[in-house]
Amino acid sequence: MSGFVDLYTASGTILHRMDPRVKIVSVVFLSLLAIIITELVYLLILAAALAGLIFIGRASLSKTLIALRYVLRVMVLIIILWPFFDPHGTPVLFEFGLIKITLPGILGGLETAVRVFCLAVVWYILMFTTSQGDLVRALVKMGLRFDFGLSLSISLRFLPTFTATVESIKDAQRARGMELDKGSLKKRAMNYVSVLVPTIIMALKTADTLSLALQSRAYGARADRTYLRELWMRPVDYLALCISIAIFAIPATAKYIFSVPL
Amino acid sequence: MAIVGSNACGKTTLAKNLNGLLRPTAGTVVVAGRAAEDQTVAQLSRVVGYAFQNPDHQLFCATVDEEVRFGPVNLGYPEDQIRAKVEHAIEAMSLQSVRKLSPHTLRLSNRRRVSIASVIAMDPQVIVLDEPTTGLDAGETKVLMENVLRLNREGRTIVLITHDMRIVAEYASRVLVMTNGRIVLDSDPRGAFADLDVLRNCGLVPPPVTLLAHRLAKLGIPKDVLSSQELVLRIVLEKGGAR
Amino acid sequence: MLVVMSSASMESRTADGEARPRPAKFVSPKTVALYAVLTVLATAITMTLVIPLPNRGYFNVGDSMVFFAAFAFGWRAGMICGGIGSAAADLLLGYGFFAPITLVAKGTEGFVSGVLGGAWKNATWAKVLGIWAGGICMVTTYFVAEWIFFGLGYALFELPWNAGQVLIGGLIGLSLAQAVAVYRGTSSRAV
Numbered sequence: 001m002s003g004f005v006d007l008y009t010a011s012g013t014i015l016h017r018m019d020p021r022v023k024i025v026s027v028v029f030l031s032l033l034a035i036i037i038t039e040l041v042y043l044l045i046l047a048a049a050l051a052g053l054i055f056i057g058r059a060s061l062s063k064t065l066i067a068l069r070y071v072l073r074v075m076v077l078i079i080i081l082w083p084f085f086d087p088h089g090t091p092v093l094f095e096f097g098l099i100k101i102t103l104p105g106i107l108g109g110l111e112t113a114v115r116v117f118c119l120a121v122v123w124y125i126l127m128f129t130t131s132q133g134d135l136v137r138a139l140v141k142m143g144l145r146f147d148f149g150l151s152l153s154i155s156l157r158f159l160p161t162f163t164a165t166v167e168s169i170k171d172a173q174r175a176r177g178m179e180l181d182k183g184s185l186k187k188r189a190m191n192y193v194s195v196l197v198p199t200i201i202m203a204l205k206t207a208d209t210l211s212l213a214l215q216s217r218a219y220g221a222r223a224d225r226t227y228l229r230e231l232w233m234r235p236v237d238y239l240a241l242c243i244s245i246a247i248f249a250i251p252a253t254a255k256y257i258f259s260v261p262l
Numbered sequence: 263m264a265i266v267g268s269n270a271c272g273k274t275t276l277a278k279n280l281n282g283l284l285r286p287t288a289g290t291v292v293v294a295g296r297a298a299e300d301q302t303v304a305q306l307s308r309v310v311g312y313a314f315q316n317p318d319h320q321l322f323c324a325t326v327d328e329e330v331r332f333g334p335v336n337l338g339y340p341e342d343q344i345r346a347k348v349e350h351a352i353e354a355m356s357l358q359s360v361r362k363l364s365p366h367t368l369r370l371s372n373r374r375r376v377s378i379a380s381v382i383a384m385d386p387q388v389i390v391l392d393e394p395t396t397g398l399d400a401g402e403t404k405v406l407m408e409n410v411l412r413l414n415r416e417g418r419t420i421v422l423i424t425h426d427m428r429i430v431a432e433y434a435s436r437v438l439v440m441t442n443g444r445i446v447l448d449s450d451p452r453g454a455f456a457d458l459d460v461l462r463n464c465g466l467v468p469p470p471v472t473l474l475a476h477r478l479a480k481l482g483i484p485k486d487v488l489s490s491q492e493l494v495l496r497i498v499l500e501k502g503g504a505r
Numbered sequence: 506m507l508v509v510m511s512s513a514s515m516e517s518r519t520a521d522g523e524a525r526p527r528p529a530k531f532v533s534p535k536t537v538a539l540y541a542v543l544t545v546l547a548t549a550i551t552m553t554l555v556i557p558l559p560n561r562g563y564f565n566v567g568d569s570m571v572f573f574a575a576f577a578f579g580w581r582a583g584m585i586c587g588g589i590g591s592a593a594a595d596l597l598l599g600y601g602f603f604a605p606i607t608l609v610a611k612g613t614e615g616f617v618s619g620v621l622g623g624a625w626k627n628a629t630w631a632k633v634l635g636i637w638a639g640g641i642c643m644v645t646t647y648f649v650a651e652w653i654f655f656g657l658g659y660a661l662f663e664l665p666w667n668a669g670q671v672l673i674g675g676l677i678g679l680s681l682a683q684a685v686a687v688y689r690g691t692s693s694r695a696v
Contacts, residue, residue, distance in 0.1 A: 007597060031602060067599035074600075074655065081658025112656055116602075119654075123601030147531035154541035155548065155593070162549040165319075171283050172319040175312040177304045177336030177384060181557060188556050189673050190680065192566055194332070196550070197322035197684045200573070201366065203542045204685075210538035219537070223529040324687045364687055 006160075007067055007127040015057040015129040019237040020138035026244035027126045033248045034118040036255060037262050040107060043114040050121040057129050064124070071120040075113040082109030132156045141231050147220070154210065162203065169198050264422045264430045264451075267440035268465030273423045276440070277390045280421070281310040294387065308337060311386035315393045317377035321365040326357055326376050329365055333384040344383075351383035355409050371402035375409070382413065389413065390421040395429060407433055428469045431455065431488040439464055452486035540586050543574045547590025547611075552598060556673065564666070567591050568674025569681060571615045572622075572639070576632055576682035580619025588612030603650075610646035614639040614671075632682070636675030644668050 010016075015023075030050075037043050054064060065072075082105065089104030130138075133153070140149035170180070173194045180191050254260040265273045278284040279291050282303040291298035294309050311333075314320055323329040330351050334344045352361055355375040360368060365376050374394055381389060391410065395403045407429055414420050424430060430437060430451060437454040439447035441464040447454055455461070455468040458476060467473070475487035475496075482500050487493045531537075551567030571591065575583025592608040595601060618639030622632040644667045651660035 007599070070598060070600055074659070077662065078655050078659050081662055082656040083658075085657040085661075109656065112654075116655065119602035120600055123596070123604075124599060127596060127601055145531075146529070147537055151537045151541040151544070152589070154537070155545040155590070158542070158545045159548060162545050163553055166549055166553050168314075168316075169319045171278075172312075172314045174303045175281055175283060175307055175314070176320065176333040176380060177307045178332075179302070179304045179336075185556070185673070186676070189677050192554060192556070192569070192677055193680045193684065194322050195554070196566075196569065196677065196681055198319055199550075200546065200681060200685055201322075202318055203546050204539075207535075207538040207542040210541065211534040214534035214537060219534045220529045220531040222526040224526065225529070322684065324684070 006132065007063075007124070008131050009059060009063065009128055010131070011058050011129075013057050013129070015053065015125065018129075018240055019231060019233055020130050020134040021142055021231065022233075022237050022241045022244070023126055023130055024135075024138055024142075025241060027122050029244050029248040030122045031119055033251060034115050034122065036252060037115075038111060039262055040111045040114065042251075042262055043111055043118065047114050047118050047121070050118055050125070053125055054121065057125060059128050063128075067124055067128075068120060071116060075116055078113045078116065079106075079109045082106075082112060137227075137229065137231055146225060150219075158206070162199070165202060166195065166199055169195050172198075263419065263436040263438065264424060264434035265438045265440060266424060266427070266430060266464075266466060271440045271464065272443040273440055274392060275443070277312070277392065277421060277423055280306075280388070280390060281312050282306040283312070304336070307333075307384060307386070309386055310388045310390060311381035311384050312390045313374075313378045313381045313392060313394065315396065317370075317373040320377050320380065321373060324364060326352075326361045326363060326365055326368075326379075329376055330357075330361075330380045330383045333380050337384055347383045347385055351379040354382055354413060355379040356405075371398050371406065374398070375406065378410075386418070388419040388421060390423070392423045393425065394422070395424065395426050403429065427455075427467065431469045431472065439466070441465075451488055455488070456486045539578065540582065543570070543578065543582055543586035544590040544593070546570050547574070547587055548593045548597070551591055551594035564670040564673050566674060566677060567594065568611075568614070568640075568643070568671050569677035571611050572618055572636060572675055572678025573681040573685070575615045575619030575635070575639070576622045576678065577685060579623060580616050583615025583619035584612045585615075587615035606646065606650040610643045610650075613642040613646060617642050618675075629679075632679055633675075636671075636679065640668070640671035640675060643671055 034043070034046060037046060083101045084099060086105040086108045087100035087102055089102050092100060092102050093106070094101040133156075136149050136153050136156070139152070140146060144152075173191075174180070178191055178194055180188065182188075183191070251260075251262055255262040265276065267273050275284060279286055279298070280293060282298055282301060282305075285291075285299065293301075293306060298306060321329055323332060327348065330348050331344060334347050339347065352358060355378055357372070357375055357379055360372060360376075365373055368376065378389075378391065378394065394406060394410070398406065403426075410420055410422075411433060422430075422434065434451055437447070437449060437451050438445050439454060439460065446464065447457070447460055455472045458468070461468060469488070471490050471493055472485070472487055475483050475493055476485050478497075479485055483493070483496050487496060547567060547570040550570050551565055554566040555563040556566060557563045567590075571583055571587030574586045578586075588608045588611045591611040592604040595604040595607050616639075618632075618635035621635035621638055625631045644664065647667050648660050648664055651663055
């Protein structure tokens, strides 16, 4: 089940150029927005708007569908399963023993599915418009301690390497007659031990070399560290930030203070 | 049989087609008289054993003994046969002294031997060795290749993927030269090393002894010299004849 | 927990009268390297290794790495590397919104299994207890979160899958910890 190791696609759109800290904050607010809206109509509007953002970010349709394939499966399951557990309201469409399917029940399922879609799209937009390096930089700038950020960067750098190594080890063990898709569940699980142990050992050896490399590059020598690439907030970033907060704050006050049915 | 070529010329791709790890996009692969596409990797591994370039990708057991057992156990042999095959493999690779140790405490040349032994234990007709001499010094190389030669004399076909032209000259009876995914030369080592231009196009250089023989061609030394003993012999014969 | 790094520092003077900069209070480079590697292992394995089940579902093997990190390197490693590594896989696989939930689910799984697994002098039964307890944390977290976000129907549907996945992951993780312990006991090259 190999997908893209990195969802990021380099481009020059306005979404790509936004400060990553603003993007992270916006994603949080937009997620909250999707959560507090409960009327299907408004959720669909939000979904359409977010789809528009994908378009602005110029992501390819095929890549997007591949990235969202799990979410689509989840949505289908929600729509099917929700009505069985939400038998409130009228009109009742089907009744048999304990099972009671009502129209509001079906709509509830649809609302939840669209909400899940909105949430997934929002985070997907973050991931495909922001490079992994920028994400870590943003976190460090927002307060994550440098050594944690460094550990995170190293992890991201090694991800493609380790994925390839796992595949290689799988091949090597298959060449010794190990079959991963045959046998009882327990046998199949233990087959993975033959792939995982070499992987872990190689990983631990890599860690040893890494720690030497860090030490020989004066890791931790000074508390006041400088950075090659700094993040600066530009006026347009502040504007985007205000818009994001407003997009959440306005409907939230409307719903909770003025009881507008959202 | 040696498969040589510059990096990324397709040597490993070709070899992996032999045991089903890679499947062809066009044409068929026939292994031991049966089409490969009908067989799984596990089935093909009974006939074609593949020792990977990096032994650390295969070693995971607590002792060398268990490691060598892994292959035949997977293939479902009865216990007495497994024991026989393991004994033979350990002896073939001269691992008796380390068989109770953990593979990871061994140095690279020994880890390679363990990895190859674990392939031998599956008793395949053909053994593919992917760059087995990388990282070994001259002494270790010689020991390894002597063990491999013994396997060859038992009647097994050895497919050697390598960069090291010296061991090709010394041990191979057939050489496939590849470049850009195609086989450009298929002959014995003498024929392969005679044509310097073809080799150079593939980013290869014949062993130093052969290069020297080429330079001495004007003096009547044939170009297909493969070893220093042979060169000395030829020079002596030439000098003797000239007088 | 915001730590602001400033350049104003209490500087001591060296013998030549130059200001000696204050060294940073970071974790050791060994820890940085180890945690980085454990985290990426969790992510890589969650993303690539899956056990297909007879009836078209699958278990992902990522939990084995959470348990391995906890048993082999302690509850902190299990919690941090298992939690962050698994959450990163969510982000990269296209359901990033679930990442915070996974962070909590796998983080508690690593924490609990690490604490219990290391107790009683690393006994095997303590580790098994840790797997059960950690597994309950993970399954409960996911159940509650899925109930809230996806509805009770979905949560109930996923419940047996999650439970099965954790048990398989625990079985594998335990074997891994035992196998790798042999390697770590012999870390210098000999023969």
